Amino acid sequence: xxxxxxxxxxxxxxxxxxxxxxxxxxxxxxxxxxxxxxxxxxxxxxxxxxxxxxxxxxxxxxxxxxxxxxxxxxxxxxxxxxxxxxxxxxxxxxxxxxxxxxxxxxxxxxxxxxxxxxxxxxxxxxxxxxxxxxxxxxxxxxxxxxxxxxxxxxxxxxxxxxxxxxxxxxxxxxxxxxxxxxxxxxx
Numbered sequence: 001x002x003x004x005x006x007x008x009x010x011x012x013x014x015x016x017x018x019x020x021x022x023x024x025x026x027x028x029x030x031x032x033x034x035x036x037x038x039x040x041x042x043x044x045x046x047x048x049x050x051x052x053x054x055x056x057x058x059x060x061x062x063x064x065x066x067x068x069x070x071x072x073x074x075x076x077x078x079x080x081x082x083x084x085x086x087x088x089x090x091x092x093x094x095x096x097x098x099x100x101x102x103x104x105x106x107x108x109x110x111x112x113x114x115x116x117x118x119x120x121x122x123x124x125x126x127x128x129x130x131x132x133x134x135x136x137x138x139x140x141x142x143x144x145x146x147x148x149x150x151x152x153x154x155x156x157x158x159x160x161x162x163x164x165x166x167x168x169x170x171x172x173x174x175x176x177x178x179x180x181x182x183x184x185x186x187x
Contacts, residue, residue, distance in 0.1 A: 010176045013042035023048050026055050034098070035184025038091060040169075043178050061161060062095070066154035070099035071122065075129050075159065076166040078109040082133045085170030087180045092166075094183065121150045129163040 016027045016037070023045055030037045044051035062076070063069050073096035080088030093106045108116025113126045128147060131138035139147075139160075147156055 009039075009043070009178055011043050011046055011178075013039055013178070014045040015042070019045045020048050023051055026052060030055075034095070036181055039087070039178045039181045040091075040173050043173075043176060057165075061158070061165060064099075065158060066152060067125075067158045067162075068100070070096050070101040071125070072158065072162045073099055074101055074105060074109045075125065075162045076169075077106065078113065078126055078129050079133060079163060079166035080170045081110050082130070083167070083170040083174075085174050087173045087178060088166070088170035090180050090183075124150055125159050128159055132160065132163045133167065 016024065019027060026041070027037050027045075030041060041051055041055070044054055062072050073092050076092040077089060077096055080092055089110065093110075096106055097103070102117065104117045108118065109126065114123060116123075118126070124146065128139065128143070131143065147159075151159065
């Protein structure tokens with residue numbers, strides 16, 4: 001599919017019956033959890049080891065741990081907005097909602113989050129994501145001291161890992177022209 005035109009995916013997306021047996025459980029888990037297998041994973045399935053690795057990385061990254069999963073999904077949404085990635089914005093806004101973020105929070109990270117329904121720590125984390133997007137150098141010593149006054153070391157690691165990861169994932173899906181995953185039907 002090397003000459004895919006605008007709007008066409010550049011790599012085939014594989015359905016459940018087209019993937020090797022080792023990816024079947026991943027498709028089943030994504031379908032059970034999200035109500036749909038994201039098109040990014042249908043594309044990644046062309047390289048099974050990478051599909052499994054991405055899934056293995058994203059599950060702990062975006063799950064509840066030191067930071068709540070809904071908040072990390074909002075960080076991912078924010079980065080997706082900054083990178084102007086419609087696929088990633090839709091995917092992470094939906095995941096944020098499924099994990100407990102309010103509609104007002106989801107809307108706020110797509111605009112001026114400083115005016116949104118966030119506490120001071122949540123706003124600081126979003127500011128951190130914005131700074132990291134512009135340049136890692138913007139996480140200077142003074143700003144890091146501010147982060148340390150609010151977040152634990154584990155929370156800072158999760159915040160930085162989430163923001164950094166979602167510099168990559170939107171670029172990946174957009175460069176391959178992966179179409180936006182349809183919204184799952186309500187269960």
